[in-house]
Amino acid sequence: MNEVYSGAQERLVIPGDRIENKGGLSAGSGIIKLNGGFVATQLGHLLENNGVIYLQASNSTYIPRSGDLVIGFVTSMRSNLWMFNIGGPFEALLPMSLSPWNTQFGDLEEHMIVGDYALLRVQEVDSQHGVVCTMKGIGLRKISTGVVEFIGSNSTKIFIGVEGSNLQKIKEKSGCRITVAENGRIWLEGSEEGISTVRRISAHFSNSNTPYPNPNTIKNFNKDMEGL
Template sequence: MPRYVVPRQLVYPGDPIATTDYEVSGPVYIDNGRYRSWCLGLVEVKDEKTINVVPLEGTYRPKVGDTVIGYITDVLAIGWELDVRAPFSAYLSVHDAVLKPIDLESVDLTTLLNIGDMVVARITDIDVTREHPISVTIKESNLGRLEGGTLVEISPVKVPRVIGKKGSMIGVLSMLRCEIIVGQNGRIFVKCGDVRDEAFLASVIRRIERESHTTGLTDRIKETILKYLSERGHQ
């Protein structure tokens, strides 16, 4: 049965990919026995029978287990409302934020987290029937409030590219010896010893977003970083 695409082909919404006897993953839907793309994407042909479509544009769709970076948008009676770049609001309850029980009558929640604070959180539940459909927790290691540093916002569909195949890109980025936290919602937090490194790293991440669909990107980024490091060494 036919395959309608070639490797690295750009597909548009509605373009046929292959018949349903292929295994097609990514942003695709089935129409009349054929897989069609539902957004702008690049085709990856894995082998004889499997095809993957990599989206070039997309919005963040929250999933349980995702690590996200959010802003506190409101302080409520027993928790906080967060913006995690999803179409729904997220909720962090006091229970999921503090290790020891606290007395809600005497403790002002704003002393723990206030509006505008940035947190790394993990999504624990999604239920669209609730007022705040997304529930998050910060009660795990590597989660919690973020201080200082720089936040870079990129398109959520480019996040896998910033991480790279088996973490190859993130490995290259960590040559700068900075703290890098990648949220699945496309927010990336970077914190370096030197503020100039932060600005440089932010520009590199934006470049990865812009050139995500090109080949040999990891090597080019590695080259840029090595050049930057050697120039910085001379100063």
């Protein structure tokens, strides 16, 4: 079991469910105060940590936050910026000034075109959900080798495991370089056989019928991890 499911009083809640607060806890993400009590606003598991009661949503859209490592692909270009799909409600901008290249105005296609993938970091998110990304930083780059898989932003913690235990094991067994981004996309580099191994494991989450980490998905994932 990883840290997501190690909290006390874990239970599945539905939007509108009242949550008892006997211990003077404070409300965390997914919980609102309504008429003096706590109310769940999303479907998910209720967890408690350091006096904060919060909700691990079972299925939610990725909301970018400043500092997040994300994998995106170019959807369109202007003369001085690229627009990226990072899996959130809004497209992210990558201005040429935040790219690692010395790009000239209007010559952006020399480096990246529509459809190209890149490893980015979210630089800034404004109050209107406008997202600005950067490619200046250690490890940030255009992705030109390997494959990108999708596991869902809710599943990344389970995929990584406690202190990276699951991820380490997958890396060792597959021999692949694996980069897990916070928007639920993973970048795999390695042999065909190794990539197939990782894909078999990530399929527990990427299968479109079960994109959320429900107990069955986690059970099957853990079973596969034991078998590695």
